[in-house]
Amino acid sequence: MTKQINLKAHLKQHFGFETFKGNQEEIIKNVLAGNDTFVLMPTGGGKSLCYQLPSMILDGTAIIISPLIALMKNQVDAMRNFGEDDGIAHFLNSSLTKSAITQVKEDVLSGKTKLLYVAPESLTKEENILFLKQVKISFYAVDEAHCISEWGHDFRPEYRRIRPIINEIGNAPLIALTATATPKVQHDIQKTLGMLNACVFKSSFNRPNLYYEVKPKVHASKEIIRILKENIGKSAIIYCLSRKKVEELAEMLIVNGIKALPYHAGMDASTRSGNQDKFLHEEVDVIVATIAFGMGIDKPDVRIVMHYDIPKSLEGYYQETGRAGRDGGEGRCITFYSYKDIQKLEKFMQGKPLAEQEIGKQLLFETVAYAETSLCRRKLLLHYFGETYKEDNCDTCDNCLHPKEQFDGQDSIVKMIKVIQVIKEKFKAEHVVDILTGRVTSSVKSYNHEDLELFASGKEEDGKYWNAVIRHALIAGLITKEIENYGLLRISQKGLDYLVKSYPIMLTKNHDYDEMEEETRTAGGTAAVDPQLFSMLKDLRKLISKKLNLPPFVIFQDPSLEAMSTYYPITLDELQNMPGVGAGKAKRFGKDFVDLIKRHVDENELDRPIDLVVKSVANKSKLKISIIQSIDRQVPLDDIAESKGIEMNDLLKELESIVYSGTRVNIDYHIDQVMDEDHRDDIFLYFKEDAETDDVASALDELGEEEYSEEEIRMVRIKFISEVGN
Incomplete structure (x- = not known):
């Protein structure tokens, strides 16, 4: 029955395929032989077939334990398309009505059903256990098996109960399948499922068609819009960590003319599955989602996967990026990274049990190492999953395409290995780095490690540098990370030999994304300003200001003119997207400006990058609305600041932003209480008649700081901008 010709005939008969992919055939033979089987196969490798085909061949019903209702529905629909009778596949979960459950049970007991999908929560219900005891079970399959492990990226406690329940229902062969598992997680899965003697089939984790890139998280929304506009019509998934960010980003994409929808667990089930279906049926191009989206969703042509927020673990990252290019075609994986996001994730961990915090910190450490490394990202990723990538350059990651300068790091590596040796291989990377850089932390103090001869021996370099050294040494196999023990660093035999006789190892410094953020910020500003147009707009502003007898800055400030000279808005709608231009200002002053810009664009045949002006979602700032309402009720400004929990300085900033965008507010009631009349009039007159700029420092110079x-x-x-400008 397990002869190759038979298997291929069954494959053709049930699924219409001529050949197997990768090691599918060996896996299926192993399942048919009644052996426990562990399958480690990256997304897109064809895991489902490894249990679907044996279920069609063997007597009885296969029980498929799967974590997501959406995934079950998907798989059942797919199986029914292959068979003649809908009864061939069913699912049993909380979404079914009583009559639907009765139908499922009748079909299973009559022998019609070859696959029964069950959620782990449903499996634990007493009535389901009693029902399954009456069923002839061909085998059990545990899909998304990484959910068993606390070290996995999607831990589900109810998965821990699978083995005891299988023992209660009745033993049958077991197949566990996952797309991501480090050696640690793999061991955890096998131990918990009681299948340490299972045959293990591990496919390569390398996805050569995927391009990996990490970008500094600066103006990330704008960058996402730019990338999507350059790839109109291509399917993309954008992952965010919070539901709020999912909603905001989806709304911003829609406002900017991109066909996008949100997806997260907080939405009602019908909207969520409706949005998923629209994405699958190509009614929308982009889904913005939390990690709840995409498990088992078989869309082969997702071309771009972006992470707006860095994931909590490299396993999560690998699985989510693995949803790109499953058809072997183009797949771009772009991640936006800022160390601030890591600090935020660390804060979320506080209050959790200590063991959980330790695991979470270790997983985050790996993610930071990946994001900040200058090594080949593919090499690093595969190393994490226990696989060696032998090529020096993958040509499909940002670090290989734009390599950084290298230097010989043998002295640093020797120093670092000696520290691990001196502290008897009992500490994690963090502690080793603290010793090298000379940081006296509570951990260093409690072991008196500040007294070591090697303490502060590497203080000329920072922590990021030493983390990079450790990362290189791990990949070179000179040190190893103890997986059972929260990441303790050990020295391998190769590392001990290196201490005796070292040789040059070329290192590259890690990226410093905080520095890159700074550079990007300062490089912003006026880089792309059209100087000729800027000068013409200033002249126009001067002309209008004379005609209306107003200071020029009341009409538009310089940053607004700079933006106009960069993006060439030619309609009042487009003008409103410029900084500091609200609807009121655009209406009142805008026509002459957009007419001038349009003439300039036509005469010089310019390409307008207006598509890249990120239209902001209508400002629904509750704070601003609430401030305006309080002012309407004439609440003193210091009381408003106190009630909002902000400083007076921040309240004034909010008010400045409100009036500069063209909205009127009347704060006379407050000014009259806190200032004398002469002072108020002097300042008002200064802005009306003498000021060339609205700069506060210039006003203080002119009026006198004393x-x-x-x-x-x-x-x-x-008061002046509000009354005169608005």
Whole structure:
């Protein structure tokens, strides 16, 4: 029955395929022989067939334990398409009505059903256990088996109960399948399922068609819009960690003309599955989602997977990026990274049990190492999953395409290995780095490690540098990370030999994304400003200001003119997307400006990058609305600040932003209480008649710092812009 010709005939008969992929055939033979089987196969490798085909051949019903209702429905629909009778596959979960459950049970007991999908929660219900005891079970399959392990990226406690329940229902061969498992997680799965003697089939984790890139998280929304606009019509998934960010980003994409929808666990089930179906049926191009999306979703042509937020573990990252290019075609995996996000994730861990925090920290450490490394990202990723990538350059990651300068790191590596040796291989990377850089932490103190001869021996370099050294040494096999013990560093035999006779190992420094963020921020500003147009807009502003007898800055500030000279808005709608231009200002002053810009664009035959102006979602800032309402009720400004839990300085900033965008507010009631009349009039007159700029420092110079405070000048400036400009 397990002869090759028979298997291929069954494959053709049930699924219409001529040949097996990878090691599918060996796996299926093993299942048919009644052996426990562990399958480690990356997304897109064809895991499902490894239990679907044996279920069609063997007597009885295969029980498939699967974590997601959406995934079950998908798989059942797919199986029914292959068979003549809908009864061939069913699922049993909380979404079914009583009559539907009765139908399922009748079909299973009559022998019609070859596959029964069950959620782990349903499996534990007493009535289901009693029912399954009456069923002839061909085998059990545990899909997404990484959910068993606390070290996995999607731990589900109820998965831990699978083995005892199988023992209660009745033993049958077991197949466990996962797309991501480090050696640690693999061992955990086998131990918990009681299948340590299972035959293990491990496919390569290398997906050569995927391109990996990490970008600094600066103006990330704008960058996402730019990438999507350059790839119109291509399917993309964008992952965010919070539901709120999913909603915000999806809304921003829609406003910018991109066909996008949100997906997260907080939405009602019908909207969520409706959005998923629209993505699968190509009614929308982009899904913005939390990690709840995509497990088992078989869409072969996702071309881009972006992570707006860095994932909590490399396993999660690998599985999510693995949803790109499953058809072997193009797949771009772009991640936005800022160390601030890591700090945020660490904060979320506080309050959890200590063991859980330790695991979480270790997983995050690996993610940071991946994000900040200058090594080949593919090499690093595969090393994490216990696989060696032998090529020096993969040509499909940002680090290989844009390599950084290298230097010989043998002295640093020797120093680092000696520290591990001196502290008797009992500490994690973090502690080793603290010793090298000379940081006296509580952990260093409690072991008196500040007294070591090697303490601060590497202080000329920072922690990021030493983390990079450790990462290189791990990949070179000079040290290993103890997986059972929260990541303790050990020295391999190769590492001990290296201490005796070292040789050059070329290192590259890690990326410093915080520095890159700074560079990007300062490099922003006026880089792409059209100087000729900027000068013409300033002249126009001067002309209008004379005609209306207003200071030029009341009409538009310089940053607004710079944005106009960069993006060439030619309609009032487009003009409203420029910084500091609200609807009121666009209406009042905008026509002459957009007419001038349009003439300039036509005469010089310019390409407008207006598509890349990120239209912001209508400002629904509750804070701003609430401030305006409080001012309407004439609440003193210091009381407003206190009730909102902000400083007076921040309240004034909010008010400045409100009036500069064209909205009127009347704060006379407050100014009259806190300032004398002469002071108020002097400042008002200064802005009306003398000021060439609205700069507070210039006003203080002119009016005298001894007599006037910065706060007074800002309040009167708000009054002035509001009354005169709006």
